[in-house]
Amino acid sequence: MSLIDTVLANKLFTDRRRVSLYSNFRKLKDSNIDGYEANIAAWKILLTDALDQGNFEDATAIPGGPGLLEALYDPDNGRPLALDVVIDELVADKVLIPLPIYMAEKSSIYSQGAWLTKMLNPKVVTSWVLSYTKVWDSSWKSIGPKAELGTLKKEKYISIQALETIGNAIWANLENEHGITASYTNGVFTKEMLTSLLSEVSVTKKIHNTVQTSRVLLSPTDIEVVLKYLVRDKNKLISDGQIYKVNSRNASPLITQKDIAIANLRSTILQVTDRVNGLSDQIADCDLKARNALERKNKPVAVYALKSKKLAESSQVKALDMLSNLELLVGKIDDATDQAEIVSALSSGAEILTTLNSTIGGAEKVGDLMDQLRDQADETDEIGREISSMVGRSVDEDEVESELDLMLAEERQKQLDKLPVPPTNSTHATPAKDSQEDPAIASLSDELSATSLEPRKKVLAE
Structure with a gap:
């Protein structure tokens, strides 16, 4: 359109x-x-x-x-x-x-x-x-x-919305499809390598309230703008203009000689891979030419095609050996990088522990501190006991006993006042107990009667 x-x-x-x-x-x-x-x-x-x-x-x-x-x-x-x-x-x-x-x-x-x-x-x-x-x-x-x-x-005028949509889609593609954050070497590129990965991308857009996903081909201008966006605006990549690397947590803020060497090594691997694929096509082509020549009874052409096929196969074997060695080297570099990060983390942890232990003063200082705490705790308990004993000695036990007897006498008198007065015509007769009388009150009445009459009996006896 x-x-x-x-x-x-x-x-x-x-x-x-x-x-x-x-x-x-x-x-x-x-x-x-x-x-x-x-x-x-x-x-x-x-x-x-x-x-x-x-x-x-x-x-x-x-x-x-x-x-x-x-x-x-x-x-x-x-x-x-x-x-x-x-x-x-x-x-x-x-x-x-x-x-x-x-x-x-x-x-x-x-x-x-x-x-x-x-x-x-x-x-x-x-x-x-x-x-x-x-x-x-x-x-x-x-x-x-x-x-x-x-x-x-x-x-030209850059659309902020389009740049953000395409830039974010490209970064997601680099992470998910190419694993650029999976290891150190996976995240280092020459500009040519990265440009080849950015040639097209699948983008999801909302057009007229309809979500559409389509493949977008990127122009040279798009690639330059997107690279600038990922490096400067989103801080996803670090670059010197020719070498790009993922801005990971442990990454140097600058492109180092190691980064350049890794980028060139990966570029060589891509070149060898392309050569292997090209030789595969050449081998298949020579084989087809040989078969067609034999069908036409053209033996010289068939022999030439087979010789070319053998040479291509020999070159491919050498290229595959080289590719295997290069990929092995890259794997060793990743292993060494991981080990270096682990050692660095362990070293940092050891330094932190050393600093903390130095601040604490060592196990002996902690032992002395615990002894001091126990001594002070015992001293606190002793002080508490002394205070309690001092409070106890300040109370007169006789006064407490006298006050208790007085309170008991007052309580008995209150109970006596509640008892019914006996009839005058039967002073010596024992009144019959009311069947409805509370047993507790009856018991208390008997007890009080015994208590109050006992001294009188002794006086009469004398």
């Missing part, structure tokens, strides 16, 4: 709406801000859809210049006259980034003070330093060199 077909299929670009969308609507910003913003939004959706549908050469960038205007040509409305305003607004809104500005940024576009975060506050005036001119520009203008109406500067 061509770009103009995408325009005609877009519901926002109806025949009536295209009249306004293709016109010089920049003046609407002052007279009809709602109409102006509606046109900007419609063009944003169109350009995003066109990028997602592969209408442009690159998968991450929208091209500016005469080519874009020509591709958007409408027989009824001509070329869009305010497309430069659309691009300028999308740049100001952080939807697009001019390619040279993106590549020239020194720090991540997500870091504080970088291009992308400068526009988070609408009051901040956006400024970029153009690396190739060293001149500060307070705003980006996409209009053509002569500022002629309906012209565009020939420049």
